[in-house]
Amino acid sequence: MTKSLKGLVLCADGVATSTIVLVSIREACEEAGIQANFQQGRIADVQATIENGNYDVIVSNAGTDLDLPKKVPIFNGVPFLTGIGKEEVMEQIKAIADKK
């Protein structure tokens, strides 16, 4: 049974930093054997996106203190940009995939 994960990568404009995080997470998930389906989103639309999507996890570059309509585990994306602390966040994300 392959582990799968549906996630949302958040950025202020949905372009620059979220793309880098997206590529980084996608590769890390591939290495961990998780089938990852990550999409990009903007902070401005986060409420609607979460409401309509079925996300297992959120990775945000614009703060983790968000007012969300549903309870979804949210992580800071900066470790994926700097490389520092990336393994710790990936462990937590892997744990979520394992629990599914």
Add this chain to the structure above:
Amino acid sequence: MDIIQNFMKIFGAAVLLPIIIFIFEIILGTKPAKALRSAIYIGVGLAGLVTVLNPFFLGLMSKPITDMVVQRGIQLPYLDTGWALLAAVAYSTTIGAIIIPMGIIINVIMIGIKFTDTLILDLWNFWHWAFIGSMVYYTTGSYIYGIIAAIAIELFLLWIGDVTAPQFQKFFKLPGITIPHASAQGGIIVAIIFRWIFEKIGLTKINVNSETIRRKFGIFGDSVVIGFFVAVLIGVIAWFPEIEQLTTWSRILALGMGTGSFIYLYPKATTALLEGFAALSEKVRSLLAKHGSKRKINFGMDGALCVGNPDNITVALLTMITTVPLIFFLPGNRFLMMADLGVTPFFLAITAVAVFNGNILCAYIVNVINVAITLLFSSAMSPAFANLVTNIGTKLPDTGAAMIGADIRPLHGIFYYIGLQPVVLVASVVVILALMYARSKNPAVFWKLVGYKAESKDIDTNK
């Protein structure tokens, strides 16, 4: 140089950069399949921006802009097609081709001689330096001055990134990060000047509620919707004599939808470009980050990390709304900001909001001033940009009185004009290096300028 330029003219910008990036990646040990995929994505992103989206938007807006300029006498010929085109063009020049290795080497040297504490991991944004360098090169004809101009802005950004670091880290809650990003720091000089003025006249004591404003004006945060309305406005102005005809309205609405479509799609093309970059970025980042951990180094990142801050959003929204009348009524403005209406006010607000510690009123005033400066620089420099675009082999469609415009933020503009004067340029590099040295010896003096109240524990952390 000529061989490369001929090569570029034959193959076009959309092919040269992918080839260069592919070669770099292979040199750094990336797997060929991965390098090939990322190179193709870069080409796809470039092609999307340069050959698909830009000609579409320019063509769409050419008739209404020409009518508006020629028949209604409203001089707004320079059309803003977004910053992504500037990045695409910057990377497609001979300076753009070497900016990444050169920029990294300079950064590492500056860290080595302790002139900076920042290691820039955000390679994508080296395009800003290449952009100014290329503009200077193509305007002055001197490759050397172009290179020096690019280096000058990099050094300045490293310095200002370090100077603003404590305040930004505190205000945006980003430990260990600096923002040496040209667009994010675009408004810093004005912000520093006005912080001093506003504090003297007590304006910084007036408080305005950020959240209520955001809730009331939140709808304006959607740049697609704003773009639609501004385009409709342009159509109404341009075709006002025929406003009673139904066909005119169908043209106006088509204009709005086409514009909204462009604003929606151009970030997607940019994402393709960035995805292609990500492989190279990742490789260099892992090599550099290992190097950096020996000393207390800050990591230089993109301003997008700060844009989502609630106070930043409030100030930016208010500024965005103010920008629309500003475009029409600012004397001397010839720049029709469209695609970047939802971008520039947000990035320029970063310095304003941090330097004033979240004071909405002061930040708003400073941000509007910075946008006004942007409009004027853009008006002045758009012809040089159009010249650059043609010189790298891109054919611009015939669009009547409408011309391609470049969104030039204050810092970019300042360094361009510095770059045009060789003596001033060399002097500025010397001054910046001196400032870097001064900061390394006595940082607190500079921190105060950008609104940071240093506590005693901070004096030791910069050793």
